[in-house]
Structures are given as structure tokens and as C-alpha cells.
Amino acid sequence: MSVLKETYRLSNDVAIPQLGLGTWFIDDDRAAEAVRTAVEIGYRNIDTAQAYGNERGVGEGIRTSGVDRGQLFVSTKLAAEIKDYDGAVAAISGSLETMGLDYVDLFLIHAPQPWEDFRGGDYAEGNQQAWRALEEAYRAGKARAIGVSNFLKEDLDRIIDGGTITPHVNQLLVHAGNTPVDLIDYCTSRSILVQGYSPIAHGEILDNADVTAMAEKYGVSVPQLCIRYALQLGTQPLPKTANPEHMRTNAQLDFVISEADMAVLKDLHAQDYGDSSVFPVYSGK
Template sequence: MTILNETYTLSNGVTIPKLGLGTWFIDDAVAAQAVRDAIAIGYRNIDTAQAYANERGVGEGVRTSGVAREELFVSTKLAAEIKDYDQAVAAIDGSLETMGLDYIDLMLIHAPQPWDDFRGGDYSEGNRAAWKAHEEAHAAGKLRSIGVSNFLQADLENIDTEATVTPHVNQVLVHAGNTPSELIEYCQGRGILIEAYSPIAHGEILKHPQVQEIAARYGVSVPQLCIRYTLELGTVSLPKTANPNHMRDNSLVDFHISEADLEALRTLDAKDYGEHTAFPVYSGK
């Protein structure tokens, strides 16, 4: 039994693999091969988004992987700029068409605000409207589960005011050096599974001496330690890579981190992402 065989169960009974392949910044032209490579290695959880502009390639990779569709868990995300019911309905159908799939396992609202106003204005009504579209697509069987991404507690509470379905997932930035413990605890207390994107901190964590030292004690690489850390938090880990060697290495995380080292990683503050420091990257800022 390896991490690639382990799953969590969402609040609606749907199972989701604990380790997935993130496809952020993977070009559409190479996405299909990256997905096929990952599935051949044993990955069963593939994550994309409308904003990544690679849904077509990801869908092709899923369809041509040689593995039955029902054995794969495929996620995508509604563009953060869509805060309107009709546009959300059309975009959900658009993802299904672009990917060439009959259903999507998980669809998320990518952010509570458009990227060019991230953590800015009040889009409460628009998020409730987009959520209604997700609920209807879920009821229709187009989406097996639904959720959100980058949502804070207040954003989740806003959805709650009119929701008939509590989000099954909240996908957020979680890594050693950036652990939103209160948000994780709040979501877990409500049965909302946290997915950790960028668990290797956009690669900048590779240079951190304390993290290097902890990884050396376990005889693992820094990426392996960081991925294991997010798993120990009870989250789905979504490292991004198109490199099959990295995919294999990222799956070799069948070890446990001591409580002392978990606490050291949990309290670490490391949010300098080098060239990726301008967050969110889609804001144009």
C-alpha cells in the first residue's frame, strides 16, 4: 500500500486520492502526456482549472490513459472572474465539453474574488450565484462533488447563507512555512476537506536550511518532506510537475514525521516565493 492507493472520503461519500497531480503552469500542448505519465505511475487524482488554459490537454490525457474513467478523480475550477449564475452554468458545461468528459469528479470556485481584486471587494452575491450553479450541476450528475478554493471562513459562511450543499472541499495554499491552522481546523470541523496546493511553496522552500536539515534526518528530499507534511495535516497534497521522475519521487512519501518536527514545520514562516511572490499570479499585478 503506497500513498497513491490511499484515499479520503468526502462528506457525500465520494472517495478522493490523498496525493494528486497539480497541472498549474503545464502548457496545454504537453498536458495530455503529463497526465498519461502520471496515471501510468499510479496517480489517480488530476487537478486543473479553467484559468490554467490546459483543460483540453488534461481531458485528452484522462481519456487516452488506458485506465477506466471511474478509477480516476478529475478536478477543475470555475474561473475566479465568474460571479454570475448564467455565466457559471455555461462555464461548467464548457469545462465538460473542453475536457471531453461526461462528468467531473470535483469542481471548485477558484477564488472568492476575481484575481485582479483578490481579497478586495465584496462578491458575496456573485459567489452565492456561482454556488447555486454548482449545486444544480451536482444534482444533475455532471459534478460528483463541489467545492471552493482560496475561501476564508467569512467566504464559506457567506455560501452557507443560501446553500443546500456544504462545500465538500476547500483548496488553499498550504505548505511548511504557510500553514493556515485556524482555517484548516474550521473546515475540518465542518466536514470540508482541505486540499493543499503548492505544497513545495513554488520551489522556494528547497533553499530553506531548517527544512533541509529536517529532510536529511529522515533520509528524504525536501519536496518529499513537504508533501508528507501536508498529508500529515490531513489534507490532499497537489504537487505540480510535468516531469515523470519528479512524479515518482513525489509519491515516495510513505514515512511519518515526528510531532516535534511537525510542530517546527507548522510554526515556520517562509512566504518568499521568489519569482512567484506576486500572488495571485493571475491578477496581472
């Protein structure tokens, strides 16, 4: 599981582990144990959000993991509905208090619009106010890096033009079947690391016959193939699970996908998320 020891460097020279643990859908009362288990296995990158409702449990898991805080990379996200400076300042402090941490390693704006209006109205001014609060948190040492999530190019440009710090990260939906090549390339051109959430397409990719056949060719599971694909794109995947066995196998990635097969996966279009399509990040609205 050598991937657990590998890191990327953000534009401010902060190291971030190449593989992380996503905690969406892990209940707060189960989050601490999931985090402790992941850390015991070797994970050092843990991702949560105010919207997940499990910051308390994640923070407990970090504090009781038995690993020095400085060796762990912890991310959280400002709720998408917060589009004002005062609200953002209060929410940033609230997250740290809820988690019981003096700082997080990465703080993101969860989305450019509130979820009820995702990909809808213009919230540029609100995002700039929230970003100003994150910039201040960064300078105060409350966050070692700051970024955004679900931001398109035009959303990024407005943040960059209106702020003093270019986002260090943009967390996006990235998986075989949904590869936003142009947006990834743009982020790379601005030295913005792309984190990829739902690298296994919220589980729906498991039923894709073509991807299954390719995984069998490499002698790996579909999740392993998909996570390896995300890494070879140069993104930082965040597979989410509370299952210890899945945590272990998700990190067993000592194989390389050929250039030809990478091209096949990059050209794949598979964006049917079943019942999960009710979530804005999957429906796009």
C-alpha cells in the same frame, strides 16, 4: 508508493485519492502526456482549472490514459472572474465540452474574488449565484462533488448560509512555512476537506536551510518531506510537475514525521515566493 492507493472520504462519501497531481503551468500541448505518465505511475487524482488553459490537454490525457474513467478523480475550477449564475452555467458546460468528459469528480469556484481584486471587494452575491450553478451541476451528475478554493472563513460562511450544500472541499495554499491552522481546523469542523496546492511553496522551500536539514535527517528530499507534512496535517496535497521522475519521488512517502518536527514545520513562517509573488495567491492581493 502506497500513498497512491490511499483515499480520503468527502462528506458525501465520495472517495478522493490522498495524493494528486497539480497541472498549473503545464502547457496545454504537454498536459495530455503529463497526465498519461502520471496515471501510468499510479496517480488517480488530477487537478486542473479553466484559468490554467490546459483543460483540453488534461481531458485528452484522461481519455487516452488506458485506465477506466471511473477509477480517476478529475477536478477543475470555475474561473475566479465568473460571479453570475448564467455565466457559471455556461462555463461549467464549457469545461466538460473542452475536456471531452461527461462529468468531473470535483468542480470548484477558483477564488472568492476575481484575481484583479483578490482579497478586495465583496462578491458574496456573485459567489452565491456561481454556487447555485455548481449545486445544480452536482444534482445533474455533472460533478460528483463541489467546492471552493482560496475561501476564508467568512467566505465559506456566506456560501454555507446562502446555499443548500456545504462545500465538500476548500483548496488552499498550504505548505511548511504557510500553514493556515485556524482555517484548516474550521474546515475540518464543517467536514470540508482541505486540498493543499503548492505544497513545496512553488519551489521556494527548496532553499530553506532548516527544512533541508530536517529532510536530510529523515533521508528524504525536501519535496518528499513537504508533501508528507501536508498529508500528516490531514490535507490532500497537489504537487505540480510534468517531470516523470518527480512524479515518482513525490509519491515515495513511506516515512512518518515526528510530532516534534511536525510542530516545528507548523510554526515555520516562510512566505517569500520570489518572482512568483506577482501571483495573487502568493501575494494575497
